[in-house]
Amino acid sequence: MTTDAPLDQRLADLLREVLADPAAQVRGVRQLSGGASRETWAFELVPGSGAARTLVLRRDPPLAPRPELMALEARATEAAAAAGVPEPAIVASGSDPDVLGAPFIISKFVPGETLARRILRDDAYAQIRPHLAAQCGDLLARIHSVPLDSVPGLASADPLQRSREGLDTLGWSSPTLELALRWLERTRPPASGHAMVHGDFRNGNLIVGPEGVRAVLDWEVVHAGDPMEDLGWLCVRAWRFGSDLPVGGFGTREQLFEAYAQTSGTKVDPEVVRWWEVLGTMRWGIGCMVQAERHLRGTTRSVELAAIGRRVCEQEYDVLLVLDELLGEAT
Amino acid sequence: MSMHGRPSAAELAEAVQEFLRTELMPALEGRLQFHTRVAANVLGIIQRELQQTGAQEQHAARLSALGAGDDADLAARIRAGEFDDRLPELVTSLRQDAVARVLVANPAYLVESDRR
Known part of the structure; x- marks a missing residue:
């Protein structure tokens, strides 16, 4: 895995490892919002067998990483979920910039309205x-x-x-x-x-x-x-x-x-x-x-x-x- | 009448707004469409600010009635507690001031009784 590979390739490498699914593929990576504090991306994960599903990547801007905060956010959402608060299930998270360029959380996509x-x-x-x-x-x-x-x-x-x-x-x-x-x-x-x-x-x-x-x-x-x-x-x-x-x-x-x-x-x-x-x-x-x-x-x-x-x-x-x-x- | 004649600056701002809303926005989607809407709203602010009359004078008169030279001076006096015993007077004055600014920034934000 190289650090300058395109994001879809790095996502695929990561998810193949995390999900123990060497045939998994990543398609349709698109940025939903960006800015100085946090980027949001969506993409389709096509597993080796079974239906494709949409996942959401939230990542720090590579030039402004806040690894402690991202890790804290993951802990807080998991604790809230345990207390009965509906939260998108976290699929993978990490603070190592070598993985996706910046600290990140990947979670399941929850359909619905936020506007x-x-x-x-x-x-x-x-x-x-x-x-x-x-x-x-x-x-x-x-x-x-x-x-x-x-x-x-x-x-x-x-x-x-x-x-x-x-x-x-x-x-x-x-x-x-x-x-x-x-x-x-x-x-x-x-x-x-x-x-x-x-x-x-x-x-x-x-x-x-x-x-x-x-x-x-x-x-x-x-x-x-x-x-x-x-x-x-x-x-x-x-x-x-x-x-x-x-x-x-x-x-x-x-x-x-x-x-x-x-x-x-x-x-x-x-x-x-x-x-x-x-x-x-x-x-x-x-x-x-x-x-x-x-x-x-x-x-x-x-x-x-x-x-x-x-x-x-x-x-x-x-x-x-x-x-x-x-x-x-x-x- | 301004030496520049017509269209006035406000009328130009209005023309660009109309272009953004009726021609550009329908051709765009997503973030670009959203930012175009924001840009049109900003031109609306510019238009209303250019058309507002007497606001600056009324603002100065309110400050002077409270014994303050400018906003920074008033803020410092409030912080020092000088208005702790004159709150109703201060709140009334500040509210008139805020209404004049919201009338330019986003008139729809005002409660019914503050819209003119």
């Missing part, structure tokens, strides 16, 4: 939509039930500290995000626990079929922290895609909290989740700045990244909607 707008509008999902918030509550409770010592390497950072550093480093001078941070510091609730937190559990990172959630994707920011972070993030207005329903655009907070309480045995305090929602909104605002800076600094020139810079004001607006409402309730 939030389709999940929220298409007739195919009309039956399941009213049940999705409760399903998410159940899945989050399962993720948070994973014993922390079964996933070594989960980092834990103070989210307010990280946002402070983010705002200071970026220097975009947003009075609204500064207000959000000030408000969050002054109203911080006591921790609700310490658990494995998915970190990006939202409409868009779920594969949904007409019968419900088929897989939870994108564990790139999995960490140890307050479990209410995941609930607040799922309620952030940006993930509602124009719908009036607060949870991912498909459900109510009551549905989410009730299902979470039922599976976890822990009652949810809506005010605490609200605090995490404001934090999530602020963080996504900072995230938009970070993405736009990648374009502006020339790291990755892209009209998409440039456009995201003008979404900061959406997050500022959302922070103010919540603060306006909370101030109204207080008077």
